[in-house]
Amino acid sequence: MANKNQSDKSYHAHIARVKIVRYIVLTLLTIICLFSFYILFVNATRAHYDIQKGFSAIPGGYILKNFHSVIHNGNLPVIRCLINSLIVSAGTAVVTTYSSCLTAYSIHAYDFKGRKALQTFIMAVMMIPTQVTALGFVDLMRTFRLTDNFIPLIVPAIAAPAVYFFMKQYMEGSLPLEIVEAARIDGSSEFRTFNSIVIPIMKPAIAVQAIFAFVSSWNNYFTPNLIISKDNMKTLPILIATLRGADFLKFDLGQVYMCILLAVLPVIVVYVFLSRYIIQGVAVGSVKG
Numbered sequence: 105m106a107n108k109n110q111s112d113k114s115y116h117a118h119i120a121r122v123k124i125v126r127y128i129v130l131t132l133l134t135i136i137c138l139f140s141f142y143i144l145f146v147n148a149t150r151a152h153y154d155i156q157k158g159f160s161a162i163p164g165g166y167i168l169k170n171f172h173s174v175i176h177n178g179n180l181p182v183i184r185c186l187i188n189s190l191i192v193s194a195g196t197a198v199v200t201t202y203s204s205c206l207t208a209y210s211i212h213a214y215d216f217k218g219r220k221a222l223q224t225f226i227m228a229v230m231m232i233p234t235q236v237t238a239l240g241f242v243d244l245m246r247t248f249r250l251t252d253n254f255i256p257l258i259v260p261a262i263a264a265p266a267v268y269f270f271m272k273q274y275m276e277g278s279l280p281l282e283i284v285e286a287a288r289i290d291g292s293s294e295f296r297t298f299n300s301i302v303i304p305i306m307k308p309a310i311a312v313q314a315i316f317a318f319v320s321s322w323n324n325y326f327t328p329n330l331i332i333s334k335d336n337m338k339t340l341p342i343l344i345a346t347l348r349g350a351d352f353l354k355f356d357l358g359q360v361y362m363c364i365l366l367a368v369l370p371v372i373v374v375y376v377f378l379s380r381y382i383i384q385g386v387a388v389g390s391v392k393g
Contacts, residue, residue, distance in 0.1 A: 141368070141372070142161075143159075143161075144361060144364060144365055144368065145163070145365060146160060146161065146162070146163050146164070147357070147358070147361040148167060148170060148358070148361040148362040148364075148365040149163040149164040149165065149166055149167040149170070150163075150164035150166055150358055150361075151164060151166045151169075151358055152356045152357045152358050152359075154166075155357040155358060155361070156357065166358055167362075169358075170356075170358040170359055170361070170362040171362055173356065173358070173359050173362075174359050174362045174363050174366070177359060180343070180347075180359065180363055181335065181336070181338075181343070182340075182343065182363055182366055182367075184336055184338075185338055185339055185340045185342070185343045186340060186366065186367075186370075188254075188337060188338065188339050188340075189322055189339040189340045189341075189367075190370070191254060192254055192257045192258060192321055192328070192339060193317075193318045193319075193321040193322045194318065195254070195257075195258040195261075196257070196258050196261040196317050196318070196320075196321040197314040197315075197317040197318040197321070198314070199258055199259065199261045199262055200261040200262065200264040200267050200313070200317045201267065201310045201313050201314045201317060203261075203262040203263075203264070204264050204267035204268040204270075204271050204313070205271045205302070205303070205306055205309075205310060206298065207226075207268050207271075208268050208271035208272040208274075208275055209271075209275065209279075209298055209302055211223060211272065212272060212275045212276065212279065212281075213281060213284050223272075226265050226268055226269075227265060227269065229263065229265050230265035230266055230269070234326065234327070235326070238326070238327075238330060241256075241260075241330075242330050242331070245331060250331075251331055251332075251333070252331070252332055252333055252334045252337050253331070253337075254337075256327075256331050257321070257324075257327060257328055257331060257332075261317065261321070264317070267313045267316075267317065270309060270312075270313060271306065271309055271310075271313070274306065274308075274309040275306070278305055278306070278309075279302060279305055279306070283301060283305075284297060284301070284302075287301055311378060315374055315375070315378050318374060319371055319374065319375075322340070322341075322370070322371055323341060323371075324339075324341060325341035325342065325345055328341065328342055329341075329342055329345070340367045341367075343363070343367075344363070344364060344367055347360055347363065347364075
């Protein structure tokens, strides 16, 4: 009996040591991941001449001055680019989640000829890189006279095979067909069933994919750079790329870091407030994966 108690104590001590090591490793990884964001914040609070002196881990006192300078700098239309990015990213998130969820529902809830072939085709489209079709896409937009327009940046998000696949896997584990059949018996139309029953059930998955779509569109530089040429239509990634390619000796580095901070801040806010949906949606949606 004494040996058993001693063995249990040794086991629990071993588990405690393993947990401590895990927490230490996770803490170090967290510090490494957040260190670059902290330095970005610190440099956004420092003056130009202080940044030129080198590294500093202590924030400065110029954050309000740098913010005011960026907002009122005619050469850096941050607010205009921020609004443009918000429009494109929010529109993309709405379009891609709703259309992908609707596509997944139609394939999940209906048994029709060619369903498997359609699923295979959708997944095959996911294998085609965006860069391969970029030239034809730009030529098509020029033919339709849709350059310098947000439509080419939002509407193509309807075709999102990866989002469809996630929604389909989530439905298989969370949406019993009996619920859909009961709604049909009660006389509910298909769109009413989808909007009133399916959408609430799919809310965690929709939230996850909306976040990913928002962030992906927010950070997208490739497509907007091909479509947008007018200054008042440019998004934040284009503005940041312009700063990176410019001569930094002609810029106030405090303003540059403040501009980058303003570009990163909305994404951080989205993750902080909606991270629980990411964990919940990924955990449940991967059950059937």
